[in-house]
Amino acid sequence: MTTEPLEERRYETGDQVRIALTHPPGHRRIPTYIRGKTGIIERYCGAFPNPEELAYGFDGLPKRHLYRVRFNQINIWPDYDGPEHDTLDLEVQQHWLSPAEEDNT
Amino acid sequence: MTDEHELAHSHDHDEHGHGPVLKYSDDSRHDYDETGRYVLMAEALRELLVERELLSADEIRKQIEFLDSRSTGLGAKIVAKAWSDPAFKDRLLADGTAAMTEFNIPMAGAELVVVENTEDIHNMIVCTLCSCYPRTILGLPPDWYKSKSYRSRAVNEPRAVLREFGAIIPDHVSLRVHDSNADMRYLVLPARPENTDGWNEEQLAELVTRDSMIGVSFATPA
Numbered sequence: 204m205t206t207e208p209l210e211e212r213r214y215e216t217g218d219q220v221r222i223a224l225t226h227p228p229g230h231r232r233i234p235t236y237i238r239g240k241t242g243i244i245e246r247y248c249g250a251f252p253n254p255e256e257l258a259y260g261f262d263g264l265p266k267r268h269l270y271r272v273r274f275n276q277i278n279i280w281p282d283y284d285g286p287e288h289d290t291l292d293l294e295v296q297q298h299w300l301s302p303a304e305e306d307n308t
Numbered sequence: 309m310t311d312e313h314e315l316a317h318s319h320d321h322d323e324h325g326h327g328p329v330l331k332y333s334d335d336s337r338h339d340y341d342e343t344g345r346y347v348l349m350a351e352a353l354r355e356l357l358v359e360r361e362l363l364s365a366d367e368i369r370k371q372i373e374f375l376d377s378r379s380t381g382l383g384a385k386i387v388a389k390a391w392s393d394p395a396f397k398d399r400l401l402a403d404g405t406a407a408m409t410e411f412n413i414p415m416a417g418a419e420l421v422v423v424e425n426t427e428d429i430h431n432m433i434v435c436t437l438c439s440c441y442p443r444t445i446l447g448l449p450p451d452w453y454k455s456k457s458y459r460s461r462a463v464n465e466p467r468a469v470l471r472e473f474g475a476i477i478p479d480h481v482s483l484r485v486h487d488s489n490a491d492m493r494y495l496v497l498p499a500r501p502e503n504t505d506g507w508n509e510e511q512l513a514e515l516v517t518r519d520s521m522i523g524v525s526f527a528t529p530a
Contacts, residue, residue, distance in 0.1 A: 236464070279464075280464050286480075292486045294491065
């Protein structure tokens with residue numbers, strides 16, 4: 204596993220992305236509440252060892268590109284009780300992301 | 309022992325997953341049970357590490373001493389400097405980890421992101437998965453930060469949570485919640501209180517509270 208190179212970086216700040224709607228077993232750092240939701244890349248954070256591998260004592264390599272993604276709260280929680288401009292940011296590894304065109308979920 | 313994040317990981321495997329992962333006993337639900345399985349496991353692990361000479365007892369003691377030496381005073385100093393020195397503030401917001409080297413603070417494997425409260429933006433921090441917290445600059449997190457109630461409600465009804473902390477955020481202000489779920493650690497740069505023109509950094513630091521740097525409150529008015 205350590206021989207695989209780092210994947211090419213695919214997203215830039217401002218890109219619209221969707222979080223995979225999937226529930227694989229194992230240790231995941233992508234909370235359930237955000238899976239399947241659409242947001243915008245807020246910044247690129249760098250490449251970090253993959254926590255899904257680290258959790259089981261592997262070396263976490265190759266590293267994964269990590270981004271901060273910003274979501275509108277109203278797109279996460281349909282009954283969100285606050286103004287439309289409220290947001291939530293969290294960190295997502297590239298393999299959980301795919302490009303999204305529409306700004307809705 | 310390097311990163312607070314790793315220490316916390318073992319608690320959260322079975323909270324969000326949808327399949328069997330690692331079989332932990334039911335007391336994974338008891339966050340603060342000091343006689344529980346995790347305390348005993350930690351003790352057993354410590355003894356093994358020492359016995360097999362992977363770590364010395366003194367190295368473990370030193371790391372605990374280091375963590376205990378961290379306190380909110382450090383964060384307050386950083387905030388006060390940012391309020392006083394615009395160039396430092398720019399560096400801090402651009403790259404928190406790099407700015408910490410000016411204070412000789414190692415981030416212990418995590419990166420620091422500093423988010424600024426302004427007239428139009430209020431930031432608050434939570435770690436929904438465990439208890440990630442910028443321990444190297446704020447010390448240990450408060451118990452409520454680790455509670456399941458705060459961790460779940462801060463993302464889905466943050467304004468209600470803030471009201472319970474006594475912080476009313478007007479509707480024209482954007483509330484930004486940051487879920488500290490991976491490799492970044494977050495520090496809120498609270499807004500500088502009014503009527504503090506001419507105050508020096510030491511005086512300003514007195515106004516910076518722990519909760520204002522988590523974003524559930526504001527800096528103390530002058």
